[in-house]
Amino acid sequence: MQKKSGERKEFLTVSGRKLLDSYTPDNLPENQYEDQIGLPGQFPYTRGVHTDMYRGKLWTMRQFSGYGTALETNRRQKFLLEQGQTGLSVAFDLPTLMGLDSDHESAAGEVGKCGVAVDSLEDMEVLFQGIPLDQVSVSMTINAPAAMLMAMYLVLAEKQGCQVSRLSGTLQNDILKEYIAQKEWIYPPEPSMSLVTDVIEFCTHHLPRYNPISISGYHIREAGSTAAQELAFTLRDGIEYVEWCLDRGLNVDDFAPRLSFFFNSHNDFFEEIAKFRAARRIWAHLMRDRFKAKDERSWKCRFHTQTAGCSLTSQQPFTNVVRTTIQALAGVLGGTNSLHTNSLDEALALPTEEAAQLALRTQQIIAHESGVTNTVDPLGGSYFVETLTNELEKDTHQYIEDIDAMGGMIRAIQEGFPQQEIHEASYQYQKAIEAGEQTIVGVNDFVVETESPIETLQIGEEVQAEQVQRLRDLRTRRSEKGVKSALSALQKAARNKQNVMPFLISATREYATLGEMCDTLREVYGTYQETAW
């Protein structure tokens, strides 16, 4: 019934990389240990950014979560904290990701569906009620309107009585991967990059413990890229951000230590581990050699990992627990600093409370039962893992060179280069699955005829009605004059190419809505339309 592995002619990773029968010292260059591996916590950090890694501190268990209203999401976040989660991560709904208020006509049907709806500071107040922002690190997955949500977060922290300089957490704020893969944009690339840089500049001066950007490969991989493409496009995006910050007049060692990254952990166990190790090594060299950073903290690629949503199956959904466990283990063996594990029901809907709890438990079992945290980089020195790490590094450098030759990532995006590379890889992967060359358990092999459906989370249409009503009430309560004047100051600042952060903060204090702030800048920056590649 099933094919046996002995019948396979060649052995490939999930990204199509050819593998040998076995690996030996002959596969490694001379001085591999001295030049490329070394000790954990030392340049080039192949083995981890810290000397003691998980012996000193476990990774942050940070489940991406959000749905419906701010109140519902607040309850889910508190539930996860009670269950032993160690950091928060907020998922916003599509209207919020697109900088639209819940009463915008395009928001119809979308409010609260794939994340929480946030229209103004008022929603943020509810979202974090009873959660002191100076005591828990919060990650916000928001990009095109990242600056606006950051402004709301800062005003809320102030209102909670927190010292802004003590805030820790992460703002995704990575617009390049939106054009490449995730596709939630508002403005054209240049003004968007300027907004990203405004946030980094502002945080560099005022929030020394906060990561103002999370340069993300996750979505690139979800869109269908190979492991090497994920790594290469992410790190090349990183180069672009560094260049923009330098052009802004920032000193590399003032901002680079707070640049953070976000990778996917897909099915191919060893290739993923190698990818994480290669990421650290390549970034360390880029920062030290290409950008002449002197501070060791600037060389360290710290990253969050999420298991691969695109690998989950709607068939036999409990098998997803197993996939997620393997992927999470790869993240941990790859030295991730923070981890999200997907829930078993996510090929069907947003997770139920039970599914989210089990996903968190998966991390806790790896952390506290498996023993893999007891020594640092246990796979370091494996002929196979080190060879794969070298290969991924080589492929990444090739892509970086190609994109440099195109004139940088914005030019490459405008030419559709990363988009087309990813589409081609995703199509080849789909063909491999359909030809049975790539087995997906429960999908193209080991299939069962009838399956009993599992319960999924339902998000009702009433969320939108509630948000629309809240917006209506807010608009009657706040000072329209105050809002208008704050927005006009914001627009003037944008036209004068000033850093807009202080102006967004003022507008937030007046309870200007997300849509109003974004519209104000739409009038200055224009909007982006993709050529359908």
Added chain:
Amino acid sequence: MQKKFRILVAKPGLDGHDRGAKIVARALRDAGMEVIYTGLRQTPEQIVSAAVQEDVDAVGLSILSGAHLHLFSKVMELFREQDIDDILVFGGGIIPDEDISKLKKLGVAAVFQPGSTTDEIVQFLREALGGQS
């Protein structure tokens, strides 16, 4: 020679996940069909009007944002309002089992969940549209 099937592959709503839509569009083209891909963020009105103008045989909607009930209803309603009943509507995405029967009641001919093959979609269209493409 028989007429080639014309298919509109559309991404309604705010959802930016276009991996599936683009794979399906390409696979249908590879199977000899004429495919028009709308690109992202089309309103139901734009999709219905494109379907009419392009004189397509079928419209495939790809939705991974959870807004499928709203968006499919809108599209079906607009087709009904214009008395169009000869354009087949199908779809796919992150759609739970319990919503599939609701979508079928609206007149959606088929819903392809994660794990569906492009071949299944091609076969479905050939059978549903009749004849060979």
